[in-house]
Amino acid sequence: MKVVNSCVLKEWYDSEYSACDNGTLFGELRGEFKQFLDSLPDGPGQALELGCGDGRNLTALARKGYSLSGVDMVDSTVQSRKHNPWLRELNFQQTDILNYLPAHESYDVLVCSEVLHFFTREELLQVIPKIISAVKPGGYIFLDLLSDLTRYFQESGEPFIWDKEAGLSIQESEGFFDAWLGDFDIYSFNKFFDKQSWPLSNSDNLPIDPYTWQGTYVSVCARKRQ
Numbered sequence: 001m002k003v004v005n006s007c008v009l010k011e012w013y014d015s016e017y018s019a020c021d022n023g024t025l026f027g028e029l030r031g032e033f034k035q036f037l038d039s040l041p042d043g044p045g046q047a048l049e050l051g052c053g054d055g056r057n058l059t060a061l062a063r064k065g066y067s068l069s070g071v072d073m074v075d076s077t078v079q080s081r082k083h084n085p086w087l088r089e090l091n092f093q094q095t096d097i098l099n100y101l102p103a104h105e106s107y108d109v110l111v112c113s114e115v116l117h118f119f120t121r122e123e124l125l126q127v128i129p130k131i132i133s134a135v136k137p138g139g140y141i142f143l144d145l146l147s148d149l150t151r152y153f154q155e156s157g158e159p160f161i162w163d164k165e166a167g168l169s170i171q172e173s174e175g176f177f178d179a180w181l182g183d184f185d186i187y188s189f190n191k192f193f194d195k196q197s198w199p200l201s202n203s204d205n206l207p208i209d210p211y212t213w214q215g216t217y218v219s220v221c222a223r224k225r226q
């Protein structure tokens with residue numbers, strides 16, 4: 001099994017977001033996130049997404065009347081801010097989630113989706129309490145963990161892992177969410193198998209070879225008790 005240095009991830013995402021001319025790298029919302037949206041009251045309110053990418057989830061939250069804050073380790077909304085009027089008022093901060101401390105009990109809606117699988121177990125224990133404490137009492141949270149994850153390079157077929165990731169099984173992810181969300185009422189637990197080939201853009205300037213991954217998103221929708 002090849003182990004790839006995860007420091008290339010920043011460069012990889014930077015190239016992908018810069019190369020997507022129309023501003024949307026990820027396209028359609030996931031079904032579980034749509035269900036989460038349906039469960040939310042309409043805004044006004046404050047919404048924060050950690051690892052917000054091109055802002056597709058934030059756009060949906062803006063349509064529901066929420067004011068937006070987004071954090072990403074790269075300038076991920078560089079194109080979408082130009083093309084997407086829903087992101088015009090986005091308060092975007094480029095920083096690593098590991099170094100970011102969201103204000104305590106300040107958000108009506110908090111999302112961290114398709115990101116947590118990049119953290120080691122130790123980092124998850126550091127990040128999750130910060131995320132949870134940023135939700136207002138009565139506020140809503142959507143989290144997911146890509147579990148049972150495998151990747152292989154398309155040309156050689158060689159499997160690889162990042163040097164820095166938790167590598168959780170579905171059962172472990174479910175257990176973590178149960179343990180972390182003690183102050184919340186969990187109202188939806190979902191599993192969604194996905195398989196994707198990367199890169200998503202036409203960028204010809206990427207730091208690793210094209211690869212395919214597959215895994216199961218374990219996701220949770222929950223509301224913080226008052």
Ligand SMILES: C[S@@+](CC[C@H](N)C(=O)[O-])C[C@H]1O[C@@H](n2cnc3c(N)ncnc32)[C@H](O)[C@@H]1O
Pocket residue numbers: 013026050051052053054055056057071072073074076095096097098112113114115118
């Ligand atoms: C697969 S994308 C998901 C984007 C968005 N959440 C969505 O669902 O459309 C993962 C994003 O997480 C960001 N990311 C990964 N690790 C991060 C970290 N430690 N701090 C901040 N952002 C991070 C990446 O730059 C990338 O934009």
